[in-house]
Amino acid sequence: xxxxxxxQIVEGLGRPRILVIGDLILDRYVTGSVERISPEAPIxxxxxxxxxxxxxxxxxxxxxxxxxxxxxxVIGVVGDDARGxxxxxxxxxxxxxxxxxxxxxxxxxxxxxxxxxxxxxxLRVDWEKASALSAADEARLLAxxxxxxxxxxxxxxSDYGKGVLSKPLIEAAIAAARRAGVPVLVDxxxxxYSRYAGATLVxxxxxxxxxxxxxxxxxxxxxxxxxxxxxxxxxxxxxxxxLGADGMFHMTRDGASGHVHTVARQVFDVTGAGDTVxxxxxIALGDKLPLGVAVQLANHAAGIVVGKRGAASxxxxxxxxxxxxxxxxxxxxxxxxxxxxxxxxxxxxRLRVVFTNGCFDVLHAGxxxxxxxxxSQGDVLIVGVNDDASVxxxxxxxxxxxxxGDRLEVLAALEFxxxxxxxxxxTPARIVEQTSPxxxxxxxxxxxxxxxxxxxxESHGGVVVLAPLLAGRSTSxxxxxxxxxxxxxx
Numbered sequence: 001x002x003x004x005x006x007x008q009i010v011e012g013l014g015r016p017r018i019l020v021i022g023d024l025i026l027d028r029y030v031t032g033s034v035e036r037i038s039p040e041a042p043i044x045x046x047x048x049x050x051x052x053x054x055x056x057x058x059x060x061x062x063x064x065x066x067x068x069x070x071x072x073x074v075i076g077v078v079g080d081d082a083r084g085x086x087x088x089x090x091x092x093x094x095x096x097x098x099x100x101x102x103x104x105x106x107x108x109x110x111x112x113x114x115x116x117x118x119x120x121x122x123l124r125v126d127w128e129k130a131s132a133l134s135a136a137d138e139a140r141l142l143a144x145x146x147x148x149x150x151x152x153x154x155x156x157x158s159d160y161g162k163g164v165l166s167k168p169l170i171e172a173a174i175a176a177a178r179r180a181g182v183p184v185l186v187d188x189x190x191x192x193y194s195r196y197a198g199a200t201l202v203x204x205x206x207x208x209x210x211x212x213x214x215x216x217x218x219x220x221x222x223x224x225x226x227x228x229x230x231x232x233x234x235x236x237x238x239x240x241x242x243l244g245a246d247g248m249f250h251m252t253r254d255g256a257s258g259h260v261h262t263v264a265r266q267v268f269d270v271t272g273a274g275d276t277v278x279x280x281x282x283i284a285l286g287d288k289l290p291l292g293v294a295v296q297l298a299n300h301a302a303g304i305v306v307g308k309r310g311a312a313s314x315x316x317x318x319x320x321x322x323x324x325x326x327x328x329x330x331x332x333x334x335x336x337x338x339x340x341x342x343x344x345x346x347x348x349x350r351l352r353v354v355f356t357n358g359c360f361d362v363l364h365a366g367x368x369x370x371x372x373x374x375x376s377q378g379d380v381l382i383v384g385v386n387d388d389a390s391v392x393x394x395x396x397x398x399x400x401x402x403x404x405g406d407r408l409e410v411l412a413a414l415e416f417x418x419x420x421x422x423x424x425x426x427t428p429a430r431i432v433e434q435t436s437p438x439x440x441x442x443x444x445x446x447x448x449x450x451x452x453x454x455x456x457x458e459s460h461g462g463v464v465v466l467a468p469l470l471a472g473r474s475t476s477x478x479x480x481x482x483x484x485x486x487x488x489x490x
Contacts, residue, residue: 058164204241
């Protein structure tokens with residue numbers, strides 16, 4: 001399905017009530033810098049500057065759902081301790097109903113503390129009691145399940161192997177969901193998937209699927225058999241296997257299958273990406289969308305969240321904006337009013353707009369490095385291109401080598417270019433004023449020439465950035481080597 005169609009679905013997406021049952025974890029991130037080695041042992045000393053608490057485990061699933069403005073109820077176990085009180089306060093602040101969670105004075109709230117220097121995780125410290133629940137705690141949870149499942153449009157079982165999802169609890173949740181006609185999605189743990197028998201689907205990653213099946217899954221060609229085997233073991237309606245950089249594979253019991261490619265532009269941290277996937281699958285299935293559509297939406301959401309640090313989530317606005325940008329991938333050439341419409345939308349989404357310009361006649365490695373640098377300065381990059389007449393005035397009658405339409409198409413094909421437009425004037429002053437970018441990028445060779453548009457951009461709160469150039473690369477030198485019409489400039 002095209003990104004523009006997916007965006008329309010997101011904008012019309014309902015708000016199904018979702019029940020999350022599973023292991024609740026408090027994620028703590030302690031960040032700082034390392035400047036010395038401890039005199040007590042050969043270990044780095046982290047000079048901590050900040051500490052941040054986030055919901056992890058089943059709590060991160062709930063946070064992902066709330067980010068999408070979904071009504072959420074959570075069932076799990078926390079300790080009668082400071083970490084448990086912190087977690088319950090976080091649920092209340094998010095607007096999650098955690099009133100049916102069991103508070104166990106004899107069981108510490110699970111906490112994972114990550115020590116981070118810069119972007120590097122140095123150490124993780126876990127506080128937990130990963131054992132079966134007491135009979136009393138299990139009985140209290142079992143008593144809540146039937147009514148809570150009946151009030152939901154989808155159920156997520158978030159299994160982190162900490163003991164909450166016992167076999168009786170899993171069976172009770174799945175049986176209640178089957179009676180109510182409600183989908184049950186499982187983020188599985190361990191080797192034995194038969195414990196999830198009767199669920200709608202499971203969402204293992206490649207490594208988890210390999211562990212459950214007892215064999216390596218080295219290629220995409222092996223995924224259909226793997227999905228069929230997982231469905232057979234657990235009597236599932238479907239299986240979704242997340243494949244990291246290779247995207248996601250899905251299959252239903254009747255053999256319908258599909259593979260969606262990853263959409264992440266950059267991967268900063270995969271922590272909690274599986275929580276994002278199962279959350280968005282549950283939203284879509286709870287809203288009665290087909291599995292194929294649900295997987296595509298979840299894939300786009302995961303592509304956003306891995307670009308953030310730690311267990312993170314995606315809002316409806318972010319997902320809609322990302323799909324909008326992907327939709328423009330097939331129509332990045334924005335001329336006249338089309339550019340104004342695009343700019344208006346990006347401004348509403350509070351995106352940082354970068355603009356640069358040039359002839360881009362014979363595209364070479366120097367251009368690619370330059371444009372990649374420009375894109376790194378903000379959220380979206382617009383490239384202004386001189387039309388054919390203005391190129392001839394600057395570079396002579398033998399240029400451009402490639403006509404404007406070809407140059408626009410080639411630039412639009414670059415993934416780090418979000419829009420291309422053209423201008424007929426000898427300078428980009430007018431197009432700079434039209435775009436009013438947050439960042440205006442020019443090559444460092446313009447340092448002493450005076451960047452056209454600088455005054456306008458800076459007077460409107462923007463900045464001018466000079467980009468490094470790749471030595472020895474220019475259109476003129478390429479044409480000279482090929483015996484073609486050389487001219488000064490790019």
